[in-house]
Amino acid sequence: MPTVRLSSVVMTHPVRLEQARELAGRLRLDGLALDPAPDGPPSALRTALVAWAAAAPGASHHLVVQDDVSAPEELTALVGRAAGRFPAEALVFYTNWHARNGGAARLAALAGAGWVRAVPDEFTPSLAVCLPVATAAEFRRFAEGSAERHDDELLSVFFRARGPMSLIAVPNVVEHIGTSSINGHAAQGIRLAVCPLDAADAGPVLEHGPVLEEPGWIPYMRYGEGYVRLVGQERAPDGGRGHHPWREALPHTGIGAEDVRGAVADAMPKELADEVAHRFGRAFAEELWIHCLLLGRQAAGAARRLGGAPGGVPADALARMREAAVATAGPAGLPPERRPEAGPDEVRLMAAFAGTAVSAAELLPPA
The missing domain is CATH 3.90.550 (Spore Coat Polysaccharide Biosynthesis Protein SpsA; Chain A)
Incomplete structure (x- = not known):
């Protein structure tokens, strides 16, 4: 070195x-x-x-x-x-x-x-x-x-x-x-x-x-809605600065709309979904869950490409890193004016809800 x-x-x-x-x-x-x-x-x-x-x-x-x-x-x-x-x-x-x-x-x-x-x-x-x-x-x-x-x-x-x-x-x-x-x-x-x-x-x-180096297409969420950053979109006439709603981007991901609907029907936990919807609205709850479903699918594919757990990194450190990343998905996805409403209880609720979506990614076609 x-x-x-x-x-x-x-x-x-x-x-x-x-x-x-x-x-x-x-x-x-x-x-x-x-x-x-x-x-x-x-x-x-x-x-x-x-x-x-x-x-x-x-x-x-x-x-x-x-x-x-x-x-x-x-x-x-x-x-x-x-x-x-x-x-x-x-x-x-x-x-x-x-x-x-x-x-x-x-x-x-x-x-x-x-x-x-x-x-x-x-x-x-x-x-x-x-x-x-x-x-x-x-x-x-x-x-x-x-x-x-x-x-x-x-x-x-x-x-x-x-x-x-x-x-x-x-x-x-x-x-x-x-x-x-x-x-x-x-x-x-x-x-x-x-x-x-x-x-x-x-x-x-x-x-x-x-x-x-290359995560492939990237799910991200902003202002209450889920988007997908497509591979190579920087070559678009606008320099790639436009935002592609996940529904419009889905045909470019190898995932069908029916795959998403099936995962939602089979794996979205109703009680947690109702709690998130009660606090932040049904539309936000569904967008957050599908966003994290897509995120989990892409992460699973990236993990396979990277191989096994890296030497020298404690497993509990990796676990806490994953937990931290999931815990910010909910508050980050809220519109700016609603982020102050995400206190500790709301963050824990959204993290638990988001975690079920990441786990449900196994129901989607593999990357």
Whole structure:
């Protein structure tokens, strides 16, 4: 494993300066990268360029963390070991629970993978990213003068142009905090990690878990409805940014509508379905269950391709990773205005309900 010399900063705006200082101090990060024009139009990219320029002399890799996260004190150690394992890769340590990349990470967690390749038709989650310093310098040159203000969007444009897309850590040790957004994302409401796991469990998964390079089509859920990210949809005229409802996408999956109807009739638990429907509506309950049914089918196929359980990863850590991924499916799938209604009891209810759907995937034609 090559020697990794990691440098690190928190990118921040003056309105969050104290929060950023506390985070940098607690995680023992090297410093802060301040918005150079805080009174100008909101632009995460403007601050990101300062952050990516702050790599320390002699560093091999540079970690940029945004100011609105929580993370364990072991973060830099985990990042350093990951960079040693994948020295040439862009590494992402947080993924939104309702994004397409979140769907890919949830699928990968159920398959027992430690990492998954990001999809090319979505933003790169940028709350905690580590780049080789040469890649960081290349990104700065690419981004200078861009009219884009979202660093996460431009990172994906950059990776698509140079290849490959980033590697996403399946267990998330970094968590988003708060619902405010300097860059205009507050309307998305509560947005959390897809697969939160503590450092003790995440460490061996990140060090030894396999990489899921191609998960196939990816079920994901947003704003109360289930969708499918199709293989190769990035080649569509709109760059693949459109959303395909699962019913419309089903003919491209190898699964028939009658297969889904049969699984619903045979395996959806009526009492749990009624409880979820009572709290969040019948339509949401059915969308959540079918979403997780499709997710379980794809995860089973991915697990077969990956082979057996990876050496060096405790079975109980893998089990907790899978449980965490299932537990976020329900609240992530709710419309933003209803996510605050998902308290601990509702999350447990939806997790139990979603788990029955994942298990019922054996009723569908195999991947």
